[in-house]
Amino acid sequence: MxxxxxxxxxxxxxxxxxxxxxxxxxxxxxxxxxxxxxxxxxxxxxxxxxxxxxxxxxxxxxxxxxxxxxxxxxxxxxxxxxxxxxxxxxxxxxxxxxxxHTSDQSPWFLESKRSRDNYFSDFYIWRDPKPNGDPPNNWGSNFGGSAWEYVPKRKQYYLHYYAKEQPDLNWENxxxxxxxxxxxxxxxxxxxxxxxxxxxxxxxxxxxxxxxxxxxxxxxxxxxxxxxxxxxxxxxxxxxxxxxxxxxxxxxxxxxxxxxxxxxxxxxxxxxxxxxxxxxxxxxxxxxxxxxxxxxxxxxxxxxxxxxxxxxxxxxxxxxxxxxxxxxxxxxxxxxxxxxxxxxxxxxxxxxxxxxxxxxxxxxxxxxxxxxxxxxxxxxxxxxxxxxxxxxxxxxxxxxxxxxxxxxxxxxxxxxxxxxxxxxxxxxxxxxxxxxxxxxxxxxxxxxxxxxxxxxxxxxxxxYYQRLIHLRHTQDILTTGQFELLLPDDPHLFVYRRVLDHMQWLVMANLSAEQQTLTDFPTSGEIVIANYPDLQVGQNVQVNVLRPYEAAIIALPD
Missing domain, CATH: 3.20.20.80 (Glycosidases)
Incomplete structure (x- = not known):
């Protein structure tokens, strides 16, 4: 693997x-x-x-x-x-x-904008203005405004999907x-x-x-x-x-x-x-x-x-x-x-x-x-x-x-x-x-x-993160186990099952600040990890409610 x-x-x-x-x-x-x-x-x-x-x-x-x-x-x-x-x-x-993209201070771009006929001329995406001088099209930058910037020396626009100081490279070249x-x-x-x-x-x-x-x-x-x-x-x-x-x-x-x-x-x-x-x-x-x-x-x-x-x-x-x-x-x-x-x-x-x-x-x-x-x-x-x-x-x-x-x-x-x-x-x-x-x-x-x-x-x-990472390193069920989402329409509870051979883990979390009730599936098993201190690893529990932002992984019995 x-x-x-x-x-x-x-x-x-x-x-x-x-x-x-x-x-x-x-x-x-x-x-x-x-x-x-x-x-x-x-x-x-x-x-x-x-x-x-x-x-x-x-x-x-x-x-x-x-x-x-x-x-x-x-x-x-x-x-x-x-x-x-x-x-x-x-x-x-x-x-x-x-x-x-690169910086507009990259040597590649500094050369590219000097002329249309040097080694780096086509390292970036240059296009002529529209007949009225406008940018080549109406594409916008993720940082606001047009995605095109005009360079008088080349009499062309270059494309930048982000800041004008971040010209896009020409991967066609x-x-x-x-x-x-x-x-x-x-x-x-x-x-x-x-x-x-x-x-x-x-x-x-x-x-x-x-x-x-x-x-x-x-x-x-x-x-x-x-x-x-x-x-x-x-x-x-x-x-x-x-x-x-x-x-x-x-x-x-x-x-x-x-x-x-x-x-x-x-x-x-x-x-x-x-x-x-x-x-x-x-x-x-x-x-x-x-x-x-x-x-x-x-x-x-x-x-x-x-x-x-x-x-x-x-x-x-x-x-x-x-x-x-x-x-x-x-x-x-x-x-x-x-x-x-x-x-x-x-x-x-x-x-x-x-x-x-x-x-x-x-x-x-x-x-x-x-x-x-x-x-x-x-x-x-x-x-x-x-x-x-x-x-x-x-x-x-x-x-x-x-x-x-x-x-x-x-x-x-x-x-x-x-x-x-x-x-x-x-x-x-x-x-x-x-x-x-x-x-x-x-x-x-x-x-x-x-x-x-x-x-x-x-x-x-x-x-808590140390324990999660340890589980990732030691428990194959997290790496190769099957995934099944439960309670897909519940507006607060995120619950799913991981399954590997005869092993089943239930991962559950209440993503709200109010207590939530669990229904309709087995929630009795052994605590693998839990974020409320009264639930200890190895403890056998039946979970019927989850407190605010409570989360746990429970190993279900065979």
């Missing part, structure tokens, strides 16, 4: 993890200082968000040089030392690959593809174990560049940004060139993928990717069809969450592998977003963790998730994220489709910055993250919510 099928992977956002030199920015030496902590937690691999040379317009997802570590994070030698020190502890290293593969080989030679691939399903563009239906007469962000006509061809080529020959793990970010799309991407017989990150289950608190997109929030729809995750479990069974996550650098903190961080922070954190880690797939933990970190409840002036700022300008100031107050309410629930506040290590100044001035404001609750406090707490999120 592939190593990653019973592994747990921990994502590090280096800028906010641990600062070793007092400049206020997390760095590679800081990560190395915390390897024993990560080993204690029990994780098998670290996914590092981008650490390459970058102007940091989009916090490192705008890369200038794929082969150079940004001085903010250290040096290439520091990375080599981190990789070696991680491997000594049995922890693998997964790099973040941004192959859809085989020289671009080989440049990316060469970069991947370079890092394999430096002992990197795999890749998380940023918006990899966006690399193929529809070469007709047609306008999209536009009833509101705005720049349109449409499904054209994913699953383009040559996407599978390009990813299969990458597999043959690099991923397969060098046995590198691949996890693709696939914003628009359905479970049907996923099978085409991760079925081993197709030789493309090992896993993909779906976004589908992260939309369960979004008002469907609203012009304000992700900023039009609603309470979590538990039924939709269950049905979406179950659909992916069923679709990929024997046809691929799930990547399991609730939090990452683009997602807010689960206890604040979907749970109750005021009265049931520990219970919320562990209930959602139980639901996720009981599924078939590879669980991903985002830094701070293992201690139940929360959203910081900032004012608008405190936020840093370019996505938030550009969307505020677009939706509040220009389109006037959402009020400033409602935008702020949404930001406090779902903004990417909620996950990017510095890691909370202890209750010392700046939470033990830095001895200097932190690059980003800390969550004010760090004196209460931090690693040191949690590890000493009677109700420790960290210790």
């Amino acid at each position: 592939a190593w990653w099928k019973n592994a747990v992977i921990y994502q590090i956002y280096p800028k906010s993890f641990m600062d070793s030199n007092g400049d206020g920015i997390g760095d590679l030496k800081g990560i190395e200082q915390k390897l024993d902590y990560l080993k204690q937690l029990g994780v098998d691999a670290l996914w590092l968000s981008p650490i390459y040379l970058s102007p940091q317009v989009d916090n490192g997802y705008d890369i200038t040089n794929y082969r150079q570590v940004d001085p903010h994070f250290g040096t290439n030698a520091d990375l080599a030392q981190l990789i070696a020190a991680s491997h000594q502890r049995g922890i693998k290293i997964i790099m973040d690959m941004v192959a859809n 085989p020289l671009v593809r080989q440049a990316i593969y060469d970069m991947m080989r370079y890092w394999k030679a430096h002992h990197v174990d795999g890749w998380r691939m940023d918006v990899i399903t966006s690399i193929s563009k529809d070469q007709r560049f047609l306008d999209y239906p536009n009833p509101h007469h705005l720049s349109v962000v449409m499904g054209n940004q994913n699953n383009g006509p040559r996407m599978h061809e390009f990813i299969h080529e990458m597999h043959n060139e690099v991923l397969g020959p060098f046995s590198m793990l691949s996890i693709g970010e696939s914003p628009a993928a359905t479970s049907t799309d996923a099978r085409l991407l991760v079925d081993p017989s197709r030789e493309e990717l090992d896993m993909i990150f779906t976004f589908e289950h992260m939309h369960v608190d979004r008002q469907p069809g609203n012009i304000n997109g992700r900023w039009a929030i609603q309470p979590i729809n538990v039924v939709q969450l269950k049905q979406t995750l179950a659909k992916w479990q069923d679709a990929l069974r024997d046809h691929g592998w799930n990547a399991l996550y609730f939090e990452n650098h683009d997602r807010a903190r689960t206890p604040s977003r979907w749970g109750n961080d005021l009265h049931y922070r520990y219970e919320s954190a562990t209930a959602f963790a139980t639901v996720l880690h009981g599924l078939q797939g590879t669980p991903f933990i985002y830094q701070g998730e293992e201690i139940g970190m929360t959203n910081p409840h900032f004012s608008l002036a405190d936020y840093e994220d370019i996505e938030l700022k550009t969307n505020y300008e677009k939706l509040v100031n220009q389109q006037k489709t959402i009020s400033s107050d409602n935008f702020l309410k949404a930001a406090r629930k779902i903004s990417r910055d909620n996950a990017r506040t510095p890691m909370q290590w202890n209750d010392s100044p700046n939470a033990g993250f830095t001895s200097g001035q932190p690059w980003f404001k800390l969550n004010p609750n760090y004196p209460q919510v931090n690693v040191a406090a949690d590890q000493q707490a009677a109700k420790s999120v960290f210790r």
